[in-house]
Amino acid sequence: MADLRFDNRVAVITGAGRGLGRAYAELLAARGAKVVVNDLGGSLQGHGSDAGPAQEAVDAIRASGGEAVANTDSVATEAGGKAIIQSALDHYGRIDIVIHNAGNVRRGLLKDLSYDDFNAVLDVHLRGAFHVVRPAFPHMVAANYGRIVLTSSVSGIYGNQTVANYATSKTGMIGLCNVAALEGAAHNVRCNVIAPGAVTRMAEGLDTSQYPPMGPELVAPVVGYLAHESCAVTGEILSSMAGRVSKIYIAETRGVYQPTWTIEQVGEQMTRIDDRSSPWVFPPVPSGQMDHILRSFEMARKGAGAAD
Numbered sequence: 001m002a003d004l005r006f007d008n009r010v011a012v013i014t015g016a017g018r019g020l021g022r023a024y025a026e027l028l029a030a031r032g033a034k035v036v037v038n039d040l041g042g043s044l045q046g047h048g049s050d051a052g053p054a055q056e057a058v059d060a061i062r063a064s065g066g067e068a069v070a071n072t073d074s075v076a077t078e079a080g081g082k083a084i085i086q087s088a089l090d091h092y093g094r095i096d097i098v099i100h101n102a103g104n105v106r107r108g109l110l111k112d113l114s115y116d117d118f119n120a121v122l123d124v125h126l127r128g129a130f131h132v133v134r135p136a137f138p139h140m141v142a143a144n145y146g147r148i149v150l151t152s153s154v155s156g157i158y159g160n161q162t163v164a165n166y167a168t169s170k171t172g173m174i175g176l177c178n179v180a181a182l183e184g185a186a187h188n189v190r191c192n193v194i195a196p197g198a199v200t201r202m203a204e205g206l207d208t209s210q211y212p213p214m215g216p217e218l219v220a221p222v223v224g225y226l227a228h229e230s231c232a233v234t235g236e237i238l239s240s241m242a243g244r245v246s247k248i249y250i251a252e253t254r255g256v257y258q259p260t261w262t263i264e265q266v267g268e269q270m271t272r273i274d275d276r277s278s279p280w281v282f283p284p285v286p287s288g289q290m291d292h293i294l295r296s297f298e299m300a301r302k303g304a305g306a307a308d
């Protein structure tokens with residue numbers, strides 16, 4: 001199979017000065033994309049700024065014969081997000097790909113977490129996604145082309161200690177992705193979520209000794225596929241870590257139908273409600289939500305043994 005290329009495609013990658021984002025930027029640029037390397041360059045907690053990381057990534061790309069420009073606006077504000085997308089339009093005249101990857105971390109138990117720390121993480125991850133997707137989306141719709149990749153996390157989706165802000169953001173990314181996939185479907189705009197894992201500064205302190213090598217370059221091809229014209233999926237969540245690629249689904253059990261319920265009956269029926277041996281319901285995305293709800297309802301009404 002010939003190499004999949006990104007010639008004439010323009011990509012914005014947030015947080016691309018370090019870690020995973022830099023690996024994505026280097027791979028896409030090596031395959032012909034023009035890349036806006038966005039990175040505010042602050043600390044892991046999101047304090048301060050430093051133009052160094054974005055510029056170093058751009059220098060490395062150019063040294064390898066690629067095309068890239070640095071951008072140091074913060075994705076945490078509406079104005080910053082607009083400026084990041086505008087940078088692509090100013091330098092390259094179009095926007096084909098948005099990979100929202102920037103991230104910060106502020107840990108704290110839920111009983112202690114401050115509003116400042118909650119908002120600082122939502123601003124970069126979750127609102128940050130909206131801050132770049134919102135200004136890019138009309139251009140993609142008008143061009144009848146777009147590829148969007150949002151970044152989630154298994155510790156966000158499945159939960160972890162001390163990351164209420166992060167988990168809220170990373171799960172919220174899934175809802176935004178589903179709507180972007182749905183609204184983009186008729187315009188050849190596809191949106192997917194990556195749940196990556198790699199040894200970067202964000203993973204410092206984690207014990208990865210039981211895993212095979214976990215470099216960001218193992219995740220980059222998965223994001224590259226999701227960002228490519230040939231990407232055949234939309235509204236999906238792919239997990240990629242240490243060489244393993246899998247799909248994460250949100251699914252429902254078939255459910256139990258009764259025309260009326262009491263509190264007691266909910267408790268009594270919990271085993272059947274949670275019957276994981278029955279056919280799972282995987283809401284197709286993009287889909288009309290009501291279609292899926294009605295189908296699920298019919299499955300529950302048909303009862304045990306019924307397939308979709």
Ligand code: NAI
Nearest residue numbers: 015018019020040041042074075102103153197198200202
């Ligand atoms: P990293 O800390 O190496 O890179 C994140 C980059 O985002 C940094 O260079 C930082 O300067 C930049 N950034 C932070 N705030 C910004 C802002 N307001 N505007 C623009 N840039 C900003 O971290 P890593 O590991 O490469 O993380 C990338 C993404 O992958 C994040 O969204 C993270 O939550 C996610 N992720 C990473 C995992 C891992 O194992 N490394 C696991 C799960 C998710």
